């Protein structure tokens with residue numbers, strides 16, 4: 001779907017795709033976009049985002065623009081049964097990351113909060129079911145809905161540090177975006193919550209976490225732990241080192257993550273040293 005958006009940009013505007021990094025750089029009209037998602041997670045079928053790998057710089061660039069919101073999206077949960085299991089897990093965790101990052105984003109509002117929370121609870125309750133029983137169409141329909149609602153949330157609220165970091169690791173190693181998110185998200189929740197845990201309390205409450213009375217800090221940690229458990233349950237590695245990141249990569253990864261557009265709406269800013277440390281705890 002992102003490739004279709006990139007092709008549409010060039011068909012209407014010419015030039016090279018890397019020329020359009022940033023917000024609203026494509027100023028001429030583009031052909032109509034009709035999307036039929038076959039995964040439940042990226043949200044590209046309803047978002048104004050187009051992510052492209054810059055192979056020369058080993059990073060993923062973000063192209064943002066209202067013209068990139070598709071004109072028509074046809075969502076059919078039956079198509080989701082054609083995914084391999086690893087892709088189902090990866091894209092499902094991507095949808096979860098979209099929901100959580102949109103909910104705590106500096107750009108959130110009541111409408112995006114509504115969609116984000118619904119997406120979070122649906123992924124948490126249904127993703128594992130689609131892996132246990134790939135033919136469970138109730139769970140598949142919920143994941144299709146979760147992907148859609150997470151997309152509606154993040155296209156308006158934008159994202160956060162998990163995506164800013166994930167874009168760098170994905171560009172460096174060409175690994176599945178959702179898998180990298182699954183590794184990073186618990187660490188980013190703990191990092192953000194160390195400054196302000198309150199945005200995570202509503203997420204914890206919607207998930208029925210934690211049991212009994214808890215401080216905001218405990219609630220935020222319970223959300224991080226629950227994300228961690230789901231990621232392990234669906235087969236995501238426990239750290240970045242397992243997928244090929246090494247200590248010597250961290251300086252460049254941190255520098256580029258801080259330049260990523262998604263960092264601008266993360267609820268906690270980070271120094272270069274803090275970003276290196278955040279990558280290191282995720283190793």
Ligand SMILES: [Fe+2]
Pocket residue numbers: 042094097098163177
């Ligand atoms: Fe994503």
